[in-house]
Amino acid sequence: MPTLNLSDLNVVTAVLGAFTLLYGIISVKIKQAWYLGEALPAMVLGIILGPVAARFLDASRWGLAEEAQVSEITLGVTRIVICLQLVIAAYQLPQKYFWIRKKEMLICLIPIMTLMWLLTTACCLATIPKITFLAGLAIAAACTCTDPVLSQAVAKGPFSDKYVSRPLREIISAEACLNDGFGFPFLMLAVYLLRHAEPIPEPLDAVGGAHRLMIRSGSEHEVGRLGGGPGEAMKQWFLETWLYYVILSAVYGVAVGTVARLAIKFSLRKRWIDSESYVLFPTAIGLFIVGTAGAVGTNDLLACAFSGGALNWDGEFMDELERRHDEVNSCIDVLLNFGGFMYLGAIIPWSEFHDPDGTGITIWRLFLLGIMVFAFRRIPAIFICYKTMPNIVQNWREALFMGYFGPIGIGAVFYVEHTRHIVPKPGEADSEFDNMIRALPGTIYFLVVFSIVGHGLSIPLLDAIYKRMGVQPIQDDAIAIRRKSIHVPNPANAALGDEDTFIAYNRFRRPSDPEAQPRRHSRRVSHSRAAVRPPNYPEEDSEAEKKRLQRRTIRYGV
Numbered sequence: 001m002p003t004l005n006l007s008d009l010n011v012v013t014a015v016l017g018a019f020t021l022l023y024g025i026i027s028v029k030i031k032q033a034w035y036l037g038e039a040l041p042a043m044v045l046g047i048i049l050g051p052v053a054a055r056f057l058d059a060s061r062w063g064l065a066e067e068a069q070v071s072e073i074t075l076g077v078t079r080i081v082i083c084l085q086l087v088i089a090a091y092q093l094p095q096k097y098f099w100i101r102k103k104e105m106l107i108c109l110i111p112i113m114t115l116m117w118l119l120t121t122a123c124c125l126a127t128i129p130k131i132t133f134l135a136g137l138a139i140a141a142a143c144t145c146t147d148p149v150l151s152q153a154v155a156k157g158p159f160s161d162k163y164v165s166r167p168l169r170e171i172i173s174a175e176a177c178l179n180d181g182f183g184f185p186f187l188m189l190a191v192y193l194l195r196h197a198e199p200i201p202e203p204l205d206a207v208g209g210a211h212r213l214m215i216r217s218g219s220e221h222e223v224g225r226l227g228g229g230p231g232e233a234m235k236q237w238f239l240e241t242w243l244y245y246v247i248l249s250a251v252y253g254v255a256v257g258t259v260a261r262l263a264i265k266f267s268l269r270k271r272w273i274d275s276e277s278y279v280l281f282p283t284a285i286g287l288f289i290v291g292t293a294g295a296v297g298t299n300d301l302l303a304c305a306f307s308g309g310a311l312n313w314d315g316e317f318m319d320e321l322e323r324r325h326d327e328v329n330s331c332i333d334v335l336l337n338f339g340g341f342m343y344l345g346a347i348i349p350w351s352e353f354h355d356p357d358g359t360g361i362t363i364w365r366l367f368l369l370g371i372m373v374f375a376f377r378r379i380p381a382i383f384i385c386y387k388t389m390p391n392i393v394q395n396w397r398e399a400l401f402m403g404y405f406g407p408i409g410i411g412a413v414f415y416v417e418h419t420r421h422i423v424p425k426p427g428e429a430d431s432e433f434d435n436m437i438r439a440l441p442g443t444i445y446f447l448v449v450f451s452i453v454g455h456g457l458s459i460p461l462l463d464a465i466y467k468r469m470g471v472q473p474i475q476d477d478a479i480a481i482r483r484k485s486i487h488v489p490n491p492a493n494a495a496l497g498d499e500d501t502f503i504a505y506n507r508f509r510r511p512s513d514p515e516a517q518p519r520r521h522s523r524r525v526s527h528s529r530a531a532v533r534p535p536n537y538p539e540e541d542s543e544a545e546k547k548r549l550q551r552r553t554i555r556y557g558v
Contacts, residue, residue: 008061011056012057015045015056015342016338019042028489031158034460035157035460037153037459038337038341039150039456040341040453042339043341043342043345043449044345045345046342046343046345046346047345049342050346050347050348051346057342057346059073070347071417074343075414077340077343078414079290079300079301079414080287080290081336081337082411082414083301084282084283084304084332085148085149086177086301086304086308087283087311088282088286088308089152089173089308090177090305090312091308091312091318092312093170093174093177093309093312095314095315096314098174098178098306098309101170101171101392103389104171104391104392107388109178112385113144113183113186115380115381115384116144116378116406117141117144117186118140119377119378119381120144122376123369123376123377124139124140124443126369126372127365127366127369128359128361128439128443129360130359131436132435132436134193134194134197135433135436137190137193138191138194138440139440139443141183141187141190142415142416143373143408143444143448144183144186145180145182145183146172146175146179146407147176147180147410147411147451148176148180149337150407150451150455151176151405151406152176154172154407154455154459155169155170155172155176156169156508157459158492158493159459159463161505161506161508162473162492162493163466163471164474165474165506166476166477166506166507168392168393168401168402169508170508171389171392171402177305177308177309178305180301180411181302181303182302183411184241184246185237185241185242185246187419188237188240188241192234193230193233194423194433194436196226244298245298246299246302248298249298249300249301249302249306250303252298252303253289253303253304253306254306254307254309254310256303256310257306257307257308257310258310260285261310261311261313261314261317264278265316275324279326279329282311282329283329285307285308286307289303322509340410349441349442349445352441352445353445355442359435359439359442361439361443366443366450367450369443369446370446373447373450378403378404379400380403381403382402383396383399383403386398405458407451408447408448409448409451412448413444413448415444416444423436424437426438475505476505477505477507478505480503480504481494483502486499493505
């Protein structure tokens with residue numbers, strides 16, 4: 001007898017599939033006309049279908065429905081989404097980008113991130129009650145990093161294709177690749193100073209003794225008050241965080257990416273690898289690093305970013321992907337965005353946004369915090385440092401764009417859940433720890449929602465302002481792109497060259513030939529064929545094959 005089976009698996013897969021179908025039908029309008037991307041619509045749908053409204057998506061009821069499982073599920077989901085996208089974003093950068101732009105990257109990772117951390121701490125102390133300076137440092141560390149998922153949408157979206165210069169887009173993408181994994185030193189410095197504070201504020205017996213929590217690697221670490229003073233805290237910070245969690249993960253990521261690159265080259269020479277396996281390499285590397293780095297307890301985020309850079313170190317991996325007309329990784333990227341942000345919308349802790357009798361947090365305090373973070377978290381740091389990066393940020397307008405669009409997203413949620421694994425649970429520690437861990441989720445989740453909505457709506461607003469002011473799209477570096485199908489719409493900032501090609505400008509992907517470096521002195525070029533680089537044909541194609549491809553009505557894109 002047929003029965004209605006509304007199991008969690010059936011509901012989740014049906015919702016994800018329905019949203020993907022409905023979004024896909026009008027995806028060009030959403031992305032190129034309304035500039036909304038995937039994050040905001042997916043999060044809104046997750047909110048509507050989550051426990052606060054329709055109750056179709058409720059992670060607390062999945063599986064064994066255990067009390068702490070939502071935190072575990074969230075940590076796993078955010079790790080997968082972030083790590084896979086970090087590998088994809090890193091290999092899409094120009095070859096040797098992290099090395100060629102090492103000065104700019106160090107500026108973004110050290111002085112700019114430090115200023116962002118301290119400025120965000122000041123915002124938290126001004127608006128969140130009952131937290132100390134060290135607790136504020138720990139909370140601020142969770143949202144210091146720019147989100148790697150949302151930043152890629154800013155750097156590579158249709159609006160940036162039109163109005164944002166390529167060097168600025170590249171640094172925004174590269175910074176987001178590294179600084180999400182580079183946030184651990186800031187978080188762990190605050191945690192170690194809290195752990196080893198002297199004197200211990202309350203006797204251990206009064207708070208249940210020294211606490212032990214299982215961290216992601218599965219080993220046990222002491223948490224809570226351990227004493228030892230700042231000297232012990234700095235020693236642990238250097239040994240565990242910098243040597244094991246930062247340097248080791250970077251070396252491991254480079255090693256994995258390098259071995260993968262050399263193995264691919266060997267396999268290509270032998271013609272042992274097919275197109276499907278080749279284009280799936282970034283995803284496979286991401287999954288491998290998530291598992292292995294997580295098993296040994298090191299930084300999988302940073303390892304994934306460095307592995308992607310090492311994979312495309314000489315640019316040949318990306319060139320071969322273009323020859324094989326890769327669309328797989330962009331599809332994986334979209335599915336991760338849909339699933340990740342829909343899940344995020346379903347787990348938002350709404351009750352923690354207004355708790356005047358508990359944490360002292362109110363919705364008005366959080367709105368004030370959101371406005372202060374938008375204004376002071378990143379923009380002052382970029383304005384202080386942008387003149388040290390003249391090849392990347394050429395004027396104050398580009399500095400303002402880079403400073404404003406430093407979104408907070410899934411990466412911050414990951415840090416919240418990671419922090420919960422390395423500090424005592426609420427009610428099991430002294431008041432300083434307790435106030436910090438109780439204030440952390442509500443504060444950070446609100447900033448994530450505030451950023452997704454605020455930054456998500458800022459792009460269409462900015463586009464309307466640019467059109468009103470008559471700002472013209474960037475018309476540098478014209479390149480001919482073979483049309484994949486007669487039904488493919490015009491890409492952003494592109495014109496129809498003929499029935500077989502588009503003429504596109506200011507593409508994020510840097511051309512492979514050395515003469516095709518970006519030129520920033522002119523914003524307009526001629527539409528003549530002499531000003532346009534022809535499509536890249538595979539070197540191994542014969543002349544007959546080139547002519548055959550040129551005659552086809554339906555083209556397979558570069």
